[in-house]
Amino acid sequence: MLVKDIYGGAYQILGLTGNLIASSFGKSATVDKEFSKEDMAKSLLHMISNDIGQLTCLYAKQYNLSQVYFGGFFIRGHPVTMHTITYSINFFSKGEVQALFLRHEGYLGAIGAFLKGAEEDNPNLYSWGENYAGSSGLMSTSPDVFPMQRSRSGTFDMLEMDRLERQLVNLPLLFDPSSYVPDTVDLTEDAMAREYWLTCFEDALEGVAKRAIASQPDAKDAADRAEKFQQKYWNKLQTLRHQPFAYGSLTVRSLLDTREHCLNEFNFPDPYSKVKQKENDIALKYYQKAIRSLDTLGWEEKQFALVKGLLAGNVFDWGAKAVSEVLESDPEFGFEEAKKKLQARPWLVDTYAAWIERLKGPPHKCALIFVDNSGIDIILGIFPFVRELLSRGTEVQFSSPSRHITILHRTISCLQLWILYRHDTLLCLQCLHL
Structure with missing residues (x-):
């Protein structure tokens, strides 16, 4: 009543x-x-x-x-x-x-007892993380029960944890690590964003599977494993369509983590490593041309071009189906085409005017750049921006996942050579001839 x-x-x-x-x-x-x-x-x-x-x-x-x-x-x-x-x-x-x-x-008691016992094995040397490929609070572990056919939730439950052979720590530069939330959108609450991202990952799935097969040309079972990966990840995406809270919080990051865990489960640790190496070589050859083009622009025009390069690089990734097709044909053209297709200002989050005013002031002391990739988006998008910061006297530091460190190491190490100045003239010591 x-x-x-x-x-x-x-x-x-x-x-x-x-x-x-x-x-x-x-x-x-x-x-x-x-x-x-x-x-x-x-x-x-x-x-x-x-x-x-x-x-x-x-x-x-x-x-x-x-x-x-x-x-x-x-x-x-x-x-x-x-x-x-x-x-x-x-x-x-x-x-x-x-x-x-x-x-x-339902596992908290068991996890607590497990971690208590693990303390005897020097836990400071490693960390534990949930494996999304083998875990779900809702999906049945029985192969005979499809998750959408279950009469009620909670009947089956499964949790798997991975031991990382290194300790994960908070970024020391964070002002308050306890209050830092790395995800800006909770997809369990934003239905439109959830539909967009689930569809995006579904559309890219076939391309990821093909790339996984291509990354292991000598493996006879690669196609079979790729098909199993594709089916498993697709099933998880369907579960999230009907039960967005299935894995707790749902973010773009968790969707990426789930895909990576599924790839690892079927022995595809990095399907894009060889492609990225090839892409690096192509981008490095085009880099000097891109820099010469930037240097012909006026100061404000150049800053806008650098920001457009960042935005274009952010969407210029092998994970996107349309971008993959462009890359297969012409990587150089693809990056320029990506810049032309950027949305006109104002952007969704547009602080460009404030950024320009800040650049007119004293140089930043230090810039910390997080890169989760390598290839054209880094070399043609990030590196010109880094070069500009270095030219202002700003120290630049990179942070990258371990799987990209090897690929990026040769390229990033040359950044130290990019910024020797005499009478405001940039002297490049042929650092790009790797």
């Missing part, structure tokens, strides 16, 4: 909205009609969930907490329960308390 059922609308004197629950099961006690078992079950679920939410808020306020974690079979894999508890906590706390839900919480 809602407030509007009693007062005919909202009750402004007490600040009660018309849709607020006034009494659980109120209509069943006052209305002379039969209610279905489904209605009764949902009312009971809402009553218990709202009660949990109110009690939680009282405890959170008592102990000055802003976040509460939930776990247990009553909640596991049940979105209606999660939604009701979240709504209840938001209402009673006026948005001051956040409800959080654990994934794989």
